Amino acid sequence: MSTASTIVYNYLRSKKKFPHVWCPGCGIGIVMGALLRSMADLEIDKNNVVMVSGIGCTGRMPVYCDFNTLHTTHGRAIAFATGVKIAKPNMKVIAVVGDGDGLAIGGNHFIHAARRNIDITTILVNNRIYGMTGGQYSPTTPWQKIGSTAPHGNVEHPFDICDLAKGSGATYFARGTVYHATQLQVLIKAALQKKGFSVVECISNCHTLYGRLNREGSAVKMIQWMKENAINAKVAEKKSPEEIEGKILTGELWNIERPEYTEQYERLIERLGGKPPAEEKPEEKEEAVTQ
Amino acid sequence: MAEDNIKLMQGNEACAYGALAAGVTFFGGYPITPSTEIAEILSREMPKNGGRFIQMEDEIASMAAIIGASVAGAKSMTATSGPGFSLMQENLGYAYMTEVPCVVVDVQRGGPSTGLPTKVAQADTMQAKWGTHGDFFPIVLAASTIEDTYHMTIKAFNLAEKYRTPVTLLLDEVLGHMREKIRIPDSSEVEIVNRIKPTVPPEWYQHFELTATHVSPMANYGEGYRFHMTGLTHDPSGFPTAKPAEIKEKLDKLKSKIMQNADDICAYSEEFLDDAHIVVIAYGITARAAQQAVRIARQRRFKVGLFQPITIWPFPEKRLRKILENADLAIVAELNQGQLIHEVRKIAKTKTRVVGTFRYDGELMTPMQIVDKIKEAHR
Numbered sequence: 179m180s181t182a183s184t185i186v187y188n189y190l191r192s193k194k195k196f197p198h199v200w201c202p203g204c205g206i207g208i209v210m211g212a213l214l215r216s217m218a219d220l221e222i223d224k225n226n227v228v229m230v231s232g233i234g235c236t237g238r239m240p241v242y243c244d245f246n247t248l249h250t251t252h253g254r255a256i257a258f259a260t261g262v263k264i265a266k267p268n269m270k271v272i273a274v275v276g277d278g279d280g281l282a283i284g285g286n287h288f289i290h291a292a293r294r295n296i297d298i299t300t301i302l303v304n305n306r307i308y309g310m311t312g313g314q315y316s317p318t319t320p321w322q323k324i325g326s327t328a329p330h331g332n333v334e335h336p337f338d339i340c341d342l343a344k345g346s347g348a349t350y351f352a353r354g355t356v357y358h359a360t361q362l363q364v365l366i367k368a369a370l371q372k373k374g375f376s377v378v379e380c381i382s383n384c385h386t387l388y389g390r391l392n393r394e395g396s397a398v399k400m401i402q403w404m405k406e407n408a409i410n411a412k413v414a415e416k417k418s419p420e421e422i423e424g425k426i427l428t429g430e431l432w433n434i435e436r437p438e439y440t441e442q443y444e445r446l447i448e449r450l451g452g453k454p455p456a457e458e459k460p461e462e463k464e465e466a467v468t469q
Numbered sequence: 470m471a472e473d474n475i476k477l478m479q480g481n482e483a484c485a486y487g488a489l490a491a492g493v494t495f496f497g498g499y500p501i502t503p504s505t506e507i508a509e510i511l512s513r514e515m516p517k518n519g520g521r522f523i524q525m526e527d528e529i530a531s532m533a534a535i536i537g538a539s540v541a542g543a544k545s546m547t548a549t550s551g552p553g554f555s556l557m558q559e560n561l562g563y564a565y566m567t568e569v570p571c572v573v574v575d576v577q578r579g580g581p582s583t584g585l586p587t588k589v590a591q592a593d594t595m596q597a598k599w600g601t602h603g604d605f606f607p608i609v610l611a612a613s614t615i616e617d618t619y620h621m622t623i624k625a626f627n628l629a630e631k632y633r634t635p636v637t638l639l640l641d642e643v644l645g646h647m648r649e650k651i652r653i654p655d656s657s658e659v660e661i662v663n664r665i666k667p668t669v670p671p672e673w674y675q676h677f678e679l680t681a682t683h684v685s686p687m688a689n690y691g692e693g694y695r696f697h698m699t700g701l702t703h704d705p706s707g708f709p710t711a712k713p714a715e716i717k718e719k720l721d722k723l724k725s726k727i728m729q730n731a732d733d734i735c736a737y738s739e740e741f742l743d744d745a746h747i748v749v750i751a752y753g754i755t756a757r758a759a760q761q762a763v764r765i766a767r768q769r770r771f772k773v774g775l776f777q778p779i780t781i782w783p784f785p786e787k788r789l790r791k792i793l794e795n796a797d798l799a800i801v802a803e804l805n806q807g808q809l810i811h812e813v814r815k816i817a818k819t820k821t822r823v824v825g826t827f828r829y830d831g832e833l834m835t836p837m838q839i840v841d842k843i844k845e846a847h848r
């Protein structure tokens with residue numbers, strides 16, 4: 179186990195990057211912390227990690243992390259990540275997206291990456307609103323809740339991200355909250371180890387906009403609400419539908435095996451007698467042959 | 470000497486094989502007429518050479534994927550036509566801003582909108598220059614024969630790598646689909662340019678280092694450099710900046726990289742210009758009609774020559790300005806309602822009259838249309 183200070187020293191960029199852009203109390207920092215701790219647990223070589231993001235509050239995360247980082251255009255993180263992963267299949271590719279970024283403008287890339295089951299770990303920070311642009315309703319804003327573009331209450335319905343990921347072909351889905359930071363770390367760790375398209379939905383608070391518009395109180399109050407309303411999926415199994423009504427199901431909700439895209443493509447190259455890519459190390463080539 | 474490798478090839482085929490000769494290792498694209506054969510051929514051939522082909526969910530994703538692959542070290546490209554080229558514009562701007570080498574082939578068809586999927590046009594001339602938002606100094610090439618297409622595709626990769634920038638190659642529906650004789654050069658004859666790699670240790674590395682040529686050495690992901698890239702305006706280290714001096718410095722770097730190297734980048738071809746009072750200006754497939762027209766008009770004793778830009782952007786204005794010094798008349802022939810003519814007007818002195826001859830009904834321009842224009846405009 180690494181201590182907090184070694185994680186800070188090893189994984190955060192030192193020069194000129196702090197203070198960060200997030201509001202005091204924002205949950206995105208907790209998600210970043212959980213992600214970095216899970217990386218430390220796995221002792222992943224940071225030279226071998228590419229962190230890709232789109233636009234929004236969540237999209238700013240890569241600036242602070244000492245990996246190979248790619249802050250792209252709005253909604254396109256997973257599409258950029260797809261190119262990176264295919265060009266360097268041995269690298270660990272992480273896409274960090276928000277709910278608007280990842281599911282509205284980037285929804286098409288999300289479902290197609292899931293369908294391909296390409297080995298990208300997607301960290302989806304769900305705060306149910308567009309934070310950076312000022313609180314507009316997003317594809318996960320609940321029905322009748324308030325956004326700056328839904329001042330009379332949202333008349334649209336939110337995605338169930340788990341169903342969306344499952345239905346599209348993802349092989350791993352987990353949900354955590356920023357209150358349950360340790361559980362989040364465990365879930366992200368499992369997602370990073372999964373060979374395939376894995377998604378961790380991180381329920382987070384945007385008290386500055388969502389909280390204020392919907393009178394849900396301060397960061398502390400919103401995180402308190404997560405504590406009180408989250409229920410582990412394993413526990414929920416033993417409860418009646420009435421008992422879990424309105425609760426957030428957390429934990430590992432989906433974990434299946436299906437052939438992974440880049441592995442399949444590498445095999446295709448081999449079958450056609452194409453030379454393995456020059457960038458790959460010899461021992462990794464060996465591995466590919468024996469598989 | 471080995472026997473010449475002569476083939477009968479379609480333009481899209483020549484483009485695909487040119488890309489293979491240039492060393493393409495990643496293709497991300499989306500089907501669209503009249504470019505699709507490029508994707509089909511590469512999907513078949515690339516994995517045989519260890520390359521990777523993927524059909525993305527749309528052109529936005531295609532452009533994103535080729536940028537991601539390039540930063541990870543691939544030589545990457547996509548191919549599309551007008552409507553898809555429109556969808557690529559946002560991330561094309563991203564590639565320009567973040568200085569990522571990659572190649573975009575636009576096999577032009579009639580527009581606007583869905584327009585004429587199977588008919589010829591040169592109406593993306595200005596889209597290639599001004600399609601993305603913000604100031605943009607792109608490199609855009611155009612081919613006029615099948616053999617050209619092969620070589621221009623290689624040149625596009627080389628310029629992209631040399632100048633760390635996206636390069637667009639403009640073809641058109643006729644060029645993409647017609648067949649012509651082509652000599653495939655031996656690989657020893659093909660010059661391949663690769664991106665300049667950093668020689669400094671990672672702690673000193675700046676992904677957008679300021680240099681005399683304005684081109685920064687480029688590390689790839691996974692080589693221990695761990696740099697940051699963002700479409701936000703950034704400083705030489707790659708991190709966002711809001712400082713006016715750094716903002717200006719970045720935008721000046723992007724412009725200077727292309728414009729101060731314009732002599733190296735610009736290419737054109739000329740015919741009968743020594744004594745020409747009339748200069749016909751045409752690019753791509755139209756340059757072939759223009760070449761024929763100039764020959765016919767010469768027989769009829771018109772002192773006419775041809776100037777064919779091969780790089781459309783940067784426009785070879787230095788050379789053309791010199792040529793127009795002795796010309797009374799410039800005729801710009803294009804398959805659109807008049808796009809490149811504005812560039813010629815910009816550089817022509819008052820002495821030189823600039824007129825256009827256009828065709829935009831989905832058909833090729835005939836040499837006689839240009840000959841008639843020469844006769845009509847020459848007084």
Ligand code: SF4
Pocket residue numbers: 199200201203204205206235305309310383384385386387
């Ligand atoms: S606006 Fe909301 S999501 Fe963005 S940093 Fe502030 S609290 Fe976090």
